[in-house]
Amino acid sequence: MEQEVSVREAYGKTLVELGMENQDVVALDADLSRSTMTQFFAREFPERFFDCGIAEQNLVGIAAGLAASGKIPFASTFAVFAPGRCFDQIRMSIAQPQLNVKLVVTHGGISIGEDGTSHQAIEDLALICSLPGFTVIVPADAIETEQAVKAAAAHFGPFYIRLCRPKIPLVYGEDYRFKLGKAVTMRKGKDATIIAIGLMVKAALEAAQNLEPEGIDCRVLNMPTLKPIDEAAITQAAAETRAIVTAEEHLEHGGLGSAVARVVARYHPVPMELVAIKDTYAKSGKPAELLERYGLTAKDIEQGVRSAIKRK
Amino acid sequence: MSVPETGDPKSTSVNNIEAEVFSLSASEAEMEATAKRLRRHIITMTGKAGSGHPGGSLSAVEILTALYFKVLRHKPSDPQWTDRDRFILSKGHAAPLLYATLAECGYFPVAELTTLRQMDSRLQGHTDRTITPGVEMSAGALGQGLSFGIGVALAGRLDEQDYRVYVLLGDGECDEGQVWEAAMAAAHFKVDNLAAIVDNNGQQIDGWNRDVMNLDPFPRKWETFGWKVIEVDGHSIPQLLNAFGRAKQVKGQPTVIIAHTIKGKGVSFMENNPDFHGTAPNAIEVDLALKELE
Secondary structure (H helix, E strand, O other): OOOEEOHHHHHHHHHHHHHHHOOOEEEEEOOOHHHHOOHHHHHHOHHHEEEOOOOHHHHHHHHHHHHHOOOEEEEEOEOOOOOOOOHHHHHHHHHOOOOOOEEEEEOOEOOOOOOOHHHOEOOHHHHHHOOOOOEEEOOOOHHHHHHHHHHHHHOOOOEEEEOOOOOEEOOOOOOOOOOOOOOEEEEOOOOEEEEEOOOHHHHHHHHHHHHHHHOOOEEEEEOOEEEOOOHHHHHHHHHHHOOEEEEEEEEOOOOHHHHHHHHHHHHOOOOEEEEEEOOOOOOOOOHHHHHHHOOOOHHHHHHHHHHHHHOO | OOOOOOOOOOOOOOOOOOOOOOOOOOOHHHHHHHHHHHHHHHHHHHHHHOOOOOHHHHOOHHHHHHHHHHHOOOOOOOOOOOOOOEEEEOOHHHHHHHHHHHHHHOOOOHHHHHHOOOOOOOOOOOOOOOOOOOOOOOOOOOOOHHHHHHHHHHHHHHOOOOOOEEEEEEOHHHHOHHHHHHHHHHHHOOOOOEEEEEEEOOEEOOEEHHHHOOOOOHHHHHHHOOOEEEEEEOOOHHHHHHHHHHHHHOOOOOEEEEEEOOOOOOOOOOOOOHHHOOOOOOHHHHHHHHHHOO
16 A cells, blocks of 8 residues: 655645744644644744634735735645635735745645535636746645745745645655756656646556556656746657646646646647546545546546547 | 926925935924825826826825824835835725825935826836835735735734834725724734724715715724724824824724825815716816815
C-alpha cells in the first residue's frame, strides 16, 4: 500500500516553519483553521494569527492591508469560498495593486466528498486565473505542497495555492525540487502527453502505465504552476508527441485544459482531449465514487489518450 | 508625462514646503480657505474631465481638510514614510477630492489635477495605489476600505508603530455587507489605532438613503457593533478637529466619527441633488459653481 499523506498538514507545518524564519509572516483564516491546518500556526504564533470568523470578504481585505504594510499574509479558507465568496475583494484589494498576499485554499475539487455541491470548488481555478498577475499553483502531493508554499513566501506578489481535502499518495521523493513556472516530466513518452495537476497527476501516471500493454507510450507532465503556465514544455510536448490530454479536478471551462489549449492552439495545434468536469455540478458521495461518476479516473484519461491519438 | 498649464490661478500650491513632517500649524481661517480651494478644484477637475463624482467629493471637503492640514502626521515629500498616519479612502469615487487634497499638500503638482480621467494620467477615475503618490488603496468597488484599514492597523500594532489609520466611508457604502464584517472585526481585534469617518450625506445614487436602503438607527448600529461613536457637523472644521482629538484618546475599541454632511456642499444647485453623484458639471455649471465659490 502506498503512503498517503495530507497536503493540508504539509501546508500547516510548512507555515509554522516559515513563521519561525520570518516574523513578518502572518496567517489569517475564516473559522476553518482546524481544516485548513492554519491551526498549527495559530498555536505557535497566536499574536500573528487572525481568525476573521465566517467573513471571507473581510479576510481578504485585512490580508491586503497587512501586505500593504510589509507583512507576508497567508490567508486560508476553502477553495469554494475564495475566490467564490470574495472575488471582487481579491480583484481590487489584491490583484490590481499586486499585493503580496498568499491565498492558500483547501478542499479544492470534488474530492471533498460528502459535503456536496456547496463545498465543491470546481470553478475556482477559472476565476483566479482570470486575475492579472496572480501566480496559481496546484501541488500534486505533500512534498510539492511544502516547496510550493515556501516558494510563495519567497516570491513577491499575489499567489493562489489550491490543495485538496483527502490524503493523497506521494508522487515525489524527498529529493524533488519544485521550480516555479516549470512543468515536471514525470515520465518520458512519444505517442501522447498527459498534462495533469493536483491529485490527477497520480491518475495520469496510472493511466500511462495501463496504456503500455496497448503499445502506447505516454509522456506525463505535472503542471504545478498553472499560471504563468510553462508554454515551452507544452509546445515541446505538442511537437514531439502530437497528442495532448489534460486532467484536472475542475470544470473544463477555464482551468488547466483551457490554459493548455490556448498554448497548443497558438504554437502547435494538435488533437487534445480534456479530462475534467463537464458543465455540471457534482453531488454528495465518497471521493472515489465522485471521481468515477464525474469522469476523473485513470480510465477516463486512458480513454482520452486513445481518442486523441486516433485524431492525429 | 506632460503636465498641462495650471487650470486654477487661485491655487497656492505648497510644493515649496520641502516637506519635513507636514506643517500642522494651519489656522482655522487658512483651513477654511483651503476647503474652498479644494471645492474649486473638484469643480474644475470634473468639469474638464466631463465625468466623475462631484457630489460625494464636495460633501467630504472639510473632513479631508481637517485631516491633511491638521491631524495627519505625513510627509508629502516621502509618501511611503513608514511612520506616516494612513488615510484610506474607501469611497473611492471621491477621488477628485483626495487628488485635490494631495496636490494642495504637495504630493504632486496642482497643475496635474486637470489630467483627471485622461489617458495616461496618474489620476484615475477611481483611486489606484500603484500610480498616484499618497494614495494608500485602490478603491472604487465599495465596502473594502475598512477591512484594508484593519490590516494596516494590525500591522502597525505588530510592529509597535504608533501611526494611526483613518478610513473614510460613505453612508451609502454602508449598505455593503463587508462593512459590517469589518465593523465586527475591528471591535473584536480592538484596533484603537483606527478611526472610521462616515461622510453621512444622506444620499446615494438612486436617492435618499432612507428611501433606497434605510440605515437607521445608524449611530446605534455602530455602537452595538462595539464602536465608540462621535457625531459631528461634517462641515465644521472645529467640530471635526475636536472629534479626531477625542478619537485618539479612545482605548480598547475603534472609533467612528459620523460626520453629518450635505452632498454637493458649497454649490447651491448641487446640494442635496443626487443627479450630481456621478455626473460632472457642464461648462455653464462650472462657471456658476466657481462664481459661488469665489
